[in-house]
Amino acid sequence: MLTERQRMILNAIVDDYISSAEPVGSRSISKRGDVGYSPATIRNEMADLEDLGYLEQPHTSAGRIPSHKGYRYYVDHLVPWNSAETAELGTIRAFFAEKLNATEQVIQHAAMILSNMTNYTSILLGPEVFHTSLRHFQLLPLDDKTAVAIIVTSTGQVENKTVSLPPGISVSEMEKVVNLLNSKLVNVPLYKLKSQLYSELGEEMQRHISHYEELMQVLDTALESDHEQRIYLSGATNMLTQPEFKDVDKVKTILDLLEETPTLLKMLTPASGGTGMQVRIGTENKHEAFANCSLITATYSLDGKPLGSIGILGPTRMEYARVMGILGILSRDLTAMLAHWYK
Amino acid sequence: MLTERQRMILNAIVDDYISSAEPVGSRSISKRGDVGYSPATIRNEMADLEDLGYLEQPHTSAGRIPSHKGYRYYVDHLVPWNSAETAELGTIRAFFAEKLNATEQVIQHAAMILSNMTNYTSILLGPEVFHTSLRHFQLLPLDDKTAVAIIVTSTGQVENKTVSLPPGISVSEMEKVVNLLNSKLVNVPLYKLKSQLYSELGEEMQRHISHYEELMQVLDTALESDHEQRIYLSGATNMLTQPEFKDVDKVKTILDLLEETPTLLKMLTPASGGTGMQVRIGTENKHEAFANCSLITATYSLDGKPLGSIGILGPTRMEYARVMGILGILSRDLTAMLAHWYK
């Protein structure tokens, strides 16, 4: 649809704008050297690109800035994205060379590394316990009224929840049930736990146990999917350094949204539908507060199933190439690392 | 040292400045009605108060603002602090009426409530596991190289840590040791765990166990005080709404500091020395980034020992009376609640 020359010019404009945050004029494009035309010619093309919707003009006598459509085209067709040769490869490899042996810890650390490297905000979704399975279950009485339920998953994550005990349940009986539960439910995926609880322990137990109803109630809440995905956010304040967010009020609404876990979840999870890298530009994000933001996400997986996502949030004027490169490497390496641990 | 009239005027100025954030002039004080003097008289007193160091003048023809010394005097002698009658009492009571049965959950929730009520930033220190004791210890093998160590404390908190296992340790032997450990170390304060580990299991075990050295190494790292105090931060973005922080750069350094756990710890922990409420004004905080901030902290305790702190961070121009009232109630109620749970 676009001529080769138009693509070159669009590319040059987006590149320029990404690094300068200023509307870019015909002269500066001409001077760059990689587009060998005079300002006048470039002006003509720019007018055409604006008509086609790829560029915008803040006001008559200013340069052009990319529109959302322009960014979209840039991301889809022009980004020089070679994840293998990113300059930051070294940093990432160094990160994975460190000896970290807990998944959560790795993810958390990765969030920091990401935001530091990119100077944007990183949002990581911890491993989705949903697809992992039960390794061990335990119910530990604290006093006669409360107990701690502990669930260890196949990926070594530990979830715990305090439950209140109804009066009259004996410790020994509880132990018996928990033991049975362990023998029956180990390796069952977490999301099937509650249904299996009833099918496996249903009839069989009812006559062996005195307080069947109450006990089931306790186990039910204990296995309740409190196992939410954990979200790790890092570098939120980097938003403040972006010139487009010098308006304190706007940046406040953004930072406020970032403090809300459900919002972040909603932003990151749909990405797990597709496996590849996803870029959501401006209004493609659901919240209007993010109209001037872009979100780039990738997923990491285990056994081919996406486990969680890693994402970078920045202004629409974002270093797409660099960020995509970094995310690409990191998601691949994370996947490899997990595969290596839990093969 | 100050005359009654000077105290009245200082009080009026601080009150006014707290609610307006503008230098306050003699006329506006006179008009308030509670100081029945003409602007000229008040001007004279203001000049004296400035000489004494309680007030400052941004420039010659502006009103006065309180100096740090002025705030300090206000906090120490003038704040109308009646924690019992705070208007927010209802909100707090409603919060405690909710049925929450995990300490952590309560603290986390309290952080949110606090920042919402005050519109400042709340910083809460989770229960200091340091002073709690061991209820249960467990070492759960994940595969032949790694295991999860789980520690349940007397207050029902669950700490877990992934440790790597040296090759050649048998599962049964490990179980034996862990069982012994449980029988010997339950109810030992966490901070004594490591030393007791050696004194209790030292000679006795050495001959019964094949890989004594390696096993001890594992247990050592498992009991390592990874049990850091957890910090709950809420409403950090409220900083952005304060007019004194309209400068994005300054607020960025503050928010960046708030992202660093060690900094927060350092700011909150010294407060646990004294039992009462502490107010640190401006440069009394250690970091110079907080030169324009005040931090008010209170502690909650169990069995008379301070367990953790709750704090509010805001501009030096802060609603001291209100915040101190709220913190007072909350810390008292938290203490009562913990006492009720773990009596």
Place this chain on the structure above:
DNA sequence: GTTAGCACTCTAACGAGATGAGTGCTAACC
């Protein structure tokens, strides 16, 4: 001791050029 009055100071707000980056258009050039 208190207060009215007044000259003085200093910031913030306003508005009128001046500046300059950038455009669109036309006409000339290859």
Place this chain on the structure above:
DNA sequence: GGTTAGCACTCATCTCGTTAGAGTGCTAAC
């Protein structure tokens, strides 16, 4: 026909002098 030089025009931003107003300090009167 595609490309480019030239030029008039637009418009945000910067500068600078002026003004308005809030507030002070001082003096003199009450």
